Amino acid sequence: MGTRYEHINAFEKLLTDEATTILKFFLHINEEEQRQRLQERLDMPEKHWKFSTGDLAERKLWDQYMAAYEAVLSKISTEYAP
Secondary structure: OOHHHHHHHHHHHHHHHOOOOOOOOOOOOOHHHHHHHHHHHHHOHHHHHHOOHHHHHHHOOHHHHHHHHHHHHHHOOOOOOO
C-alpha cells in the first residue's frame, strides 16, 4: 500500500482513537447521467461555459476511473473507519 493511503489510515486511526466519528461519502453519478449532463452542456447555451473538449476524452476513461475509485475505497476502508 502506498504512503498516501498509510497516511490517510493513520490520520483516521488518530481521529477514531480520540472518539471522532468518521463518515465517508462517495458522491457518484452513473455513466448515463454523465452523458446526459455533457449533452445538456452542448444543447443549452447557458451551460456552454461548463463544457470542455477535454470532457469527451475523460469520458472515454470511465472504466479506469471507476476501478481507481474502487481501489481507493478498499485501501482506506478499515475496521476503525470503514
